[in-house]
Amino acid sequence: MKLFENYLKIFAAVMMLFLTSCSNYLDTEPITEEATSLNSGIVIKDAANAESRMNAVYGTFGSGYWQLDYFLIGDGQSDNAYIGADNPAVFQYEAYQMLSTNSQMKGDWNDIYNSINTCNIVINFVDQASDLSATRKNEMIGEASLIRALNHFQAVQLWGDCPIAKEAIFSISSANFDAAFNALFPTRKPVSEVYAQIIADCQVAIEKAPDASNKFKANKMAANALLAKVYATMPNPDWAKVIQYSDVVIGGGYTLLPTFDHLFDSAHEGNAESIWEVNGNGWSSPIGAWNTFMFLGTDWKKFNAPSHTLVEAFANNGDAQRLASTITRANVGWSDSYWPSVDYPFAYKMRETNGNQNFYLARLADVLLLKAEAQASLGNISQAIALVNQVRSRAGIATVDASSQSEAIDVILEERLMELAFEGDRWFDLKRMGKAVEVLSKQKDGNGNILPTATNINQNRLLWPIPQDKLDANALLTQNPGY
Template sequence: MKNTIKNIILIISAFTVLSLSSCSDYLNTEPTTETTVESTGKVIATAAEAESRMTSVYASFGGEYWQLDYFFNGDAQTDNAYAGSDNTQNFQQDEYRILSTNTNVSRDWGYIYDNINKCNFILNYIDEPKDLPAARKEEMIGEASLVRALNLFHAVQLWGDVPIATKAVVNVNQDNFEEVYPQLYPTRKPKQEVYAAIIADCETAIQKAPASTNKFRANKGAANALLAKVYATKDNPDWAKVKQYSDAVITGAYTLLPNYENLFDTAHEGNSESIWEANGEGWGSPVGAWGTSMFYGTDWKKFMTPSNDLIQTFTNEGDVVRKKSSVIVKEVSWTDNYWTSAGYPFAYKMRITDGKQNFYILRLADIILLKAEALAQTGDNAGAMTLVNQVRARVGLPKVSAASQGDALDLILKERKMELAFEGHRWFDLKRTAKAIEILSKQKDDKGAILPYAGNLNQDRLLWPIPQTKKDANPNLIQNPGY
């Protein structure tokens, strides 16, 4: 099989010139070459080309994964939201019956590894331009390392064992085929190795990325925050490390905004609570924030419709402030199984439809609650509740206390549900805390009946299938159990 692939790929490389920065087939089949490489002998010839490569890295936050699928995956697969709209691929996700042919799953694999590949071009070839100042080169290494770590972190949470891509393949020939083959046709690496690679990239970012004040770029504070989440998520969480890296954030130059609504009103971009945010600067900018219109507006039935369960949670808790910022109710021209046309809810945190909507990749409240979890996991329930109550005080809710470790962890998980709704966290939180099946199998409609698809979720369905298109193109990829 390998010799057959070798012959095919050498024939392709002899007759095909593909764009280096467009790699929808990366980790599938073809190598890539570029005419500028042929003319200059360099992948990145100048500082200007290096900056252009870096712009393309940040432009990935304007792509379909980060604008749409990240939020849908994180919330519509949970008790926070229903699928909404009319896309059968999304219904599969919402109802825990994804097929390996699901096109959303396939495109997310493609987007994530394309984003990683863009980072690899910088990390592999940043030494080439002689006019790039040394300090800027080091910053670029830190930025690209952290963006690569972020994308790989999403991959390992979605699929479990995944390939670790560290090389951008520029060309393939008879002499280098054995070297590039593992990059073109990779195997899935055990999660332990994947997390080690993520941690190494984050550590590089702590050393080299821009200062924490650069909230629209991958920065040192974001590297600390991502490491806290990584150490909490890996199979054997390291709670001491979670506390260490959470503290590096909490004791840094961040504070909770006094007014929760200011987080999402677009008048407070790059605020004191923001650790790292994608910067929507309008149409034509690298991150033209088109994703807002996928969730908000009455012109068609949108994706990620707020659930009865989430709204009931806000109501039961008396959480008027976060409910108002998270959900808006409109009159629409349609009905569905869950809501009437007279009072139809929309996710409201992303609400600006002129392409200028920013969204958070990491913010302080997330890390405060993550540290609370680490404290509860190590026996300090009182300390955990102090942090939870700090977050609750911002929205005018009374203090809570925990009678046991289990009680503390449940309270933290509920607080994260209300604080971070529609920010793409819930699915990953439920999996990380081993609560997904317990909670999602009991989802109810507005009449108190268990949702008909709630029982579809099982241990195998906590991971996505390897996309069939990727598996067909790469014989080295092994499918996840249950698919």
């Protein structure tokens, strides 16, 4: 009887939480939405409703995480950019002094898990659509599964152990009580379990997602590309799997564009090198791309000013093509300890200011360099360097060589720096290759002085804290070490 009473209390608490607000964990949609349909157990009633839900899934790429913070984390937190601008919460990213109360970081958690929940609605309920073909239902499940995998991949890299979200809860009954409770009050799952879920979702995408002809949609080849990166990033990387999935992509008909700048000039969207790109399609579309304004322009000090490390890498390699496509300069009304006001540098890969800016989630050069990393990690130095030189040849610069595994890894890391700058990769590359503390503790300002904030980096700071509001709302969550 006592156990039954406790369950009633928990049930009442959960019901109250759902009735008064969205979930503190996922910020899911309230159970009062579409009340008539939900009263009959129908969430997605027809094809039009299903397509609307699928558009909402892609619309999550217009969130603050994917339009801004993905690049602040991947580049601004690293040594290829000074994070810049004037947001005190964002300064904590660059200074490796993240607080659990950081509002920007809290927003990142919400954006990532809201995206996952939006995917879950499609995955859980698209079979209810009455006039939708079985083929299209499967495609939607494949697309949503890959986007769910991508977001869980972001979460596990940022926070380590983290919740796995697979259920979208709209109402509570005795039949779904456990699922509802677990969604509202999740526990952090071990990294190994999170990666297992990511891999499983990618496999669903390989089976069900559309083919690679539409590069603006989650597709089968994009799932292979994500798996290559996942197997390289997970604890105890499986380099054979990295090569396996990289080879599927490399053999998939993609080619490096002869002109590097065509990747970013907006005249070659969905090009032969693109595997998957987020499609900014104007202000009235699901993704009105606003990210360009965050990185480019002289009207206010922007985020992610190119670093001296990046500029010097291009200069040391005689890399004029990628330099010109990656960095532009202008005279501005400010200066700082990094750059003077004359010829101040800006990130230049995102240039469109009309809401149409695209950005890549996967492209061939990234996969070639991932395969090179796998080959080097297995001791196959010549095969690794041949892949690096394939990328360098497109850039019109001299080939390189390496005489040891460690030297090959350094060569690959620098090549990824120059090839993928301002595409959200550098922070994750440094962590994956075990170089983050070593490299980031040596960052310098414009006068060659070690940045005071560089001394804050340590192993604990390679993961973020769990947001304090999530801890306060859920006693089952625990904090990361060092916070």
